[in-house]
Amino acid sequence: MIDRRTHPGRGRRRTLVGLLTATALAMIAGAVVPALASSATTLKDLAEAKGKEIGFALDPNRLSESAYRNIADTEFNLVVAENAMKWDATEPARGSFNWNGADQVANYATSGGKKLYGHTLVWHSQLPGWVSNLSSPAELRTAMVDHISAVAGRYRGRVTAWDVVNEAFNDDGSRRSSVFQQRLGNGYIEEAFRAARAADPTAKLCINDYSTDGINNKSTAIYSLVQDFKARGVPIDCVGFQAHLIVGQVPANMQQNLQRFADLGVDVRITELDIRMQTPADATKLANQAADYRRVFQVCLAVARCAGVTVWGITDRYSWVPGTFPGQGAALIWDDNYQRKPAYDAVTEALGGIVTPTPTPTVTSPTTPPPVGGCRVSYTPNTWNTGFTANVTVANLGTTTVNGWILTFGFTAGQQVTSGWNATVTQSGGQVTAQNMSWNGTIPPNGSQSFGFQGTHSGTNPSPTSYALNGNPCTIG
Ligand code: G3I
Numbered sequence: 001m002i003d004r005r006t007h008p009g010r011g012r013r014r015t016l017v018g019l020l021t022a023t024a025l026a027m028i029a030g031a032v033v034p035a036l037a038s039s040a041t042t043l044k045d046l047a048e049a050k051g052k053e054i055g056f057a058l059d060p061n062r063l064s065e066s067a068y069r070n071i072a073d074t075e076f077n078l079v080v081a082e083n084a085m086k087w088d089a090t091e092p093a094r095g096s097f098n099w100n101g102a103d104q105v106a107n108y109a110t111s112g113g114k115k116l117y118g119h120t121l122v123w124h125s126q127l128p129g130w131v132s133n134l135s136s137p138a139e140l141r142t143a144m145v146d147h148i149s150a151v152a153g154r155y156r157g158r159v160t161a162w163d164v165v166n167e168a169f170n171d172d173g174s175r176r177s178s179v180f181q182q183r184l185g186n187g188y189i190e191e192a193f194r195a196a197r198a199a200d201p202t203a204k205l206c207i208n209d210y211s212t213d214g215i216n217n218k219s220t221a222i223y224s225l226v227q228d229f230k231a232r233g234v235p236i237d238c239v240g241f242q243a244h245l246i247v248g249q250v251p252a253n254m255q256q257n258l259q260r261f262a263d264l265g266v267d268v269r270i271t272e273l274d275i276r277m278q279t280p281a282d283a284t285k286l287a288n289q290a291a292d293y294r295r296v297f298q299v300c301l302a303v304a305r306c307a308g309v310t311v312w313g314i315t316d317r318y319s320w321v322p323g324t325f326p327g328q329g330a331a332l333i334w335d336d337n338y339q340r341k342p343a344y345d346a347v348t349e350a351l352g353g354i355v356t357p358t359p360t361p362t363v364t365s366p367t368t369p370p371p372v373g374g375c376r377v378s379y380t381p382n383t384w385n386t387g388f389t390a391n392v393t394v395a396n397l398g399t400t401t402v403n404g405w406i407l408t409f410g411f412t413a414g415q416q417v418t419s420g421w422n423a424t425v426t427q428s429g430g431q432v433t434a435q436n437m438s439w440n441g442t443i444p445p446n447g448s449q450s451f452g453f454q455g456t457h458s459g460t461n462p463s464p465t466s467y468a469l470n471g472n473p474c475t476i477g
Contacts, residue, residue, distance in 0.1 A: 043075045046351035053308025057082035060104035067338040067418040080117035081105040086126040118162035121148050122192045124178035137183045145195045152199035161204035164196045165189050173221035190234050197235040208240030214251025240271035247277040247289045255299045262305035272312040274331035276321045281330040290346035297350035338418040374398040375474035377467040388461050395448035402443040407434045409464035415457045423451035
């Protein structure tokens with residue numbers, strides 16, 4: 001069997017916890033297929049077993065996309081709004097609130113049993129013009145406190161932690177010259193934290209920033225602020241490290257940096273992780289990126305007060321990175337087509353999971369070759385713009401029960417599977433492999449099993465013209 005770990009990006013791998021029986025082989029109908037893994041798991045399961053949160057930045061407009069939704073639902077236990085809770089989204093005009101997106105995010109978290117992380121109350125960016133235009137310090141102070149009261153108050157009791165103030169420092173450790181800093185002076189951060197505590201006494205209150213992942217002037221400035229707040233009893237509970245990183249540049253002292261904050265008596269968390277590269281990606285870059293993701297998760301696991309890691313999006317397709325850094329991207333752990341990248345496996349392993357190659361059917365010389373026509377496949381696609389779903393039914397026309405099935409077929413027009421149901425559906429080049437789940441592996445004589453998948457296409461979506469069940473050709477109908 002090929003160990004696909006040496007071929008990053010070539011097909012999805014199975015995630016397993018503990019020692020599995022996957023290496024036991026089952027003889028079926030003249031073919032040898034690996035027995036199914038018994039305990040496939042998710043990043044969420046693994047993180048929870050370690051007592052950590054694993055979050056993602058949600059764009060609620062993407063939830064209608066089933067591949068996005070499936071990953072969101074299954075892989076994470078924490079949700080943060082990528083944009084929907086920011087000032088421009090929630091209070092575009094003074095005193096006039098729009099809760100549409102923010103409520104969608106909050107309700108998604110609640111209904112899915114996920115923690116809700118608040119991002120962000122006071123930030124110089126995505127700030128509506130009316131705030132910047134408040135020239136009177138008293139007016140700006142009132143607007144800031146009112147905004148915090150309204151937004152944190154609306155989600156009072158539901159938010160695990162708020163980024164109260166975001167990106168308040170320059171790289172040299174000085175204060176960023178935001179409208180808040182200019183009009184209200186150094187005290188605005190403290191005022192914001194006190195207002196947030198009043199609005200939601202149960203939410204942890206964080207200060208959040210980028211380029212603070214290692215020990216440097218900027219992180220040290222925040223360290224001093226936390227020290228000062230702690231000494232004076234100003235409410236502060238956590239520090240967020242955004243970790244918008246570049247492949248090969250995870251700071252060597254990241255763990256030491258997070259630990260020094262934890263030692264001040266605050267939680268730490270990695271709030272916006274992505275690790276970008278020059279595009280296009282290749283196997284070497286993806287492997288290096290995987291090593292970097294592994295390292296960042298290891299850092300959080302090594303710091304007891306690290307609450308968890310949040311990735312800044314699900315798929316490279318919608319990442320903010322290429323828009324801000326032209327020529328760079330591929331920064332997340334699912335690619336443009338929602339395929340897991342090597343970084344996904346690295347995170348799995350960092351969290352204590354075991355990654356094994358997707359079992360590949362090995363067809364041996366059958367003693368009694370089944371007749372052609374021993375199986376029949378019906379394939380029903382539903383195609384739109386550049387996407388499609390397909391329902392597939394495979395029927396056993398033979399006289400013996402099929403115990404464990406792998407159906408293979410080919411795409412000829414560049415179609416790409418993005419997710420499946422009722423089978424583990426993987427793709428390598430144009431070749432698609434669908435393997436039964438643990439609960440639908442049996443097909444009795446004259447019986448059938450059905451599964452489906454979603455995919456993308458680039459204009460045409462011809463159906464496959466041949467199918468093989470456990471290596472034996474099927475009729476179509
Ligand atoms: O909502 C408008 C839409 O109406 C308009 O048609 C469209 C046209 O470009 O723009 C839309 O707004 C965009 C918004 O995202 C929502 O999609 C903005 O242009 C775009 O600039 C904005 O980018 C966001 C960025 O913050 C703004 O600074 C990114 O999605 C978001 O990922 C990014 O997140 C930040 C964190 O909040 C803080 N840390 C850094 C991180 C990355 O920049």
